[in-house]
Amino acid sequence: MEKYAEVQIFPKVSKCFEDIRTALGIFRRLLNEGAEFNSAEYYRGRNRVRDADAMYKEGLQNAKKLLGPIPEYSSEEFLKWRAEVLEKQKILAKNKEFKDLKAELLEDALLREWMSEQEITDSLELHYLTQQEGRRKLVNIKVRIVFARLFELLSEVKDMQKQAFATQYK
DSSP states (O other): OTTSOOOOSHHHHHHHHHHHHHHHHHHHHHHSTTOOOOHHHHHHHHHHHHHHHHHHHHHHHHHHHHHSOOOTTOOHHHHHHHHHHHHHTTOSOOOOSHHHHHHHHHHOHHHHHHSOHHHHHHHHHHHTTGGGSTTOOGGGHHHHHHHHHHHHHHHHHHHHHHHHHHHTTO
8 A cells, every 4th residue: 555645635735724814914914904014914814825825736637636536547556545645644435314414513523623514514515416426426526615615715816806906006
């Protein structure tokens, strides 16, 4: 198993949430009425957005490796490694019923660190049915909820970055 690199999703997600929160704070201060534009702060925020975007893409790529379709040529050793990583990192949801799944997600310490209870509940309601369509698996809903929230926050912070950039030339 040592030949398979440790594929991590949640540490990258955690760093991404941290960078987004920092950038949001910076851009909110820069966009505050009467606040003087501070280029050093703007560039610090811009760098955080860039880092968050890179962590998002890397985490999403790792999630696809771990949760995506298994290639036909995969060895038993790879399948065993994949199952161990998924179990060790607590990536998969264990429940399938909506009520039980909601309770499981609300008890998840990492999800509560990144999202409020209301955000978790709203995301679950939004993605519960669509996650069961086609070839998607309900056990992957935790990752889907996390990356959907990250995508929303990245979009928001990128819009704020554009607004902050535009204010420096007013």
